[in-house]
Amino acid sequence: DATRQALDGVVVLLQFQPFESDSPAMSQFKADIRKAAGGKDVPLNMHMLTGYMSADLFLSIAAKAGKDLSVESFQKAAAGFSDTGTLVGDRAEPKGQKESFGCGALVRLTNGRYEVAVPFRCYPPIPFK
Secondary structure: OHHHHHHOOOEEEEOOOOOOOOOHHHHHHHHHHHHHOOOOOOOOOHHHHHHHHHHHHHHHHHHHHOOOOOHHHHHHHHHOOEEEEEOOEEEEOOHHHOEOOOEEEEEEEEOOEEEEEEEEEEOOOOEOO
């Protein structure tokens, strides 16, 4: 209770779509996690989303590489890969190895629950130094 009260009103930057979002992509993520958990509702966390989106990126590049998947065809597909509208925003490789995807949302902790303060959106990326 003391921690909840101390953190009430705190705003957090997320570089992925908030779990509180009702987008089709977030609904699919939640359904897939529920299915993987044997039909149970489990607390969602950033590690689940990171793994989910890493697998999604791999499968998206593999699909672009085609049915004769090899190390070479995968690397070639990855070298020119991009997509938009994912739970982490717009992705591009190999640019994403040196720049963030430039997307984010703000959530505010209010009465023990997160609320979306600023919806998820992509902005021009700032290169890593």
